[in-house]
Amino acid sequence: VQLQESGPGLVKSSETLSLTCAVSGGSISSDKWWSWVRQPPGKGLEWIGEIHHSGRTNYNPSLKSRVTISVDKSNNHFSLKLNSVTAADTAVYYCVSNGAWCLDYWGQGTLVTVS
Amino acid sequence: EIVLTQSPGTLSLSPGERATLSCRASQSVSSNYLAWYQQRPGQAPRLLISGASSRATGIPDRFSGSGSGTDFTLTISRLEPEDFAVYYCQQYGSSLLYTFGQGTKLEIK
Numbered sequence: 001v002q003l004q005e006s007g008p009g010l011v012k013s014s015e016t017l018s019l020t021c022a023v024s025g026g027s028i029s030s031d032k033w034w035s036w037v038r039q040p041p042g043k044g045l046e047w048i049g050e051i052h053h054s055g056r057t058n059y060n061p062s063l064k065s066r067v068t069i070s071v072d073k074s075n076n077h078f079s080l081k082l083n084s085v086t087a088a089d090t091a092v093y094y095c096v097s098n099g100a101w102c103l104d105y106w107g108q109g110t111l112v113t114v115s
Numbered sequence: 116e117i118v119l120t121q122s123p124g125t126l127s128l129s130p131g132e133r134a135t136l137s138c139r140a141s142q143s144v145s146s147n148y149l150a151w152y153q154q155r156p157g158q159a160p161r162l163l164i165s166g167a168s169s170r171a172t173g174i175p176d177r178f179s180g181s182g183s184g185t186d187f188t189l190t191i192s193r194l195e196p197e198d199f200a201v202y203y204c205q206q207y208g209s210s211l212l213y214t215f216g217q218g219t220k221l222e223i224k
Contacts, residue, residue: 061210101207102207
């Protein structure tokens with residue numbers, strides 16, 4: 001399976017960050033969960049949340065109030081929205097497919113800068 | 116919430132040497148729920164080990180994982196030039212499903 005993130009590389013403070021992850025080489029409707037992970041420049045990894053094709057979601061409690069992850073089965077992609085962004089949300093955002101209690105396939109990542 | 120602490124922060128070794136990286140959890144973690152990742156500069160993380168000791172598809176057998184409870188280890192038996200990277204451990208939890216250690220940087224001595 002291959003994953004490819006897309007979306008604006010620059011978002012203004014207080015606005016909404018929106019990214020999409022295109023899944024190829026596999027169906028998003030397979031019995032898998034799909035995650036978003038981010039990494040601020042020069043720092044470590046932070047899991048944002050996950051979605052199943054049924055629409056069930058789980059979120060990082062520290063981000064839950066600002067995050068929405070959705071799935072589009074017809075286009076085989078899933079999306080991330082993070083609202084009320086600040087400079088602290090500047091990061092490389094990765095979309096990932098979930099394995100058994102791990103994160104097995106990663107997109108190349110996309111840098112989003114909050115100005 | 117379980118906290119993962121990796122040591123050392125930076126490990127300086129030469130190609131051909133053996134690397135031992137540690138990941139310590141603040142509470143006991145099921146071995147099923149412990150994974151390791153490699154991140155080369157400018158690249159996405161790559162899954163190396165899941166279930167504490169099972170190599171992911173395509174991972175060379177010089178990489179091995181071990182441990183249980185609160186102490187886990189990633190061992191690279193003979194370092195190749197492409198192994199110099201940052202390594203993260205990760206555990207699967209309850210309220211916060213995926214947490215990562217802060218990383219160990221493996222650098223060329």
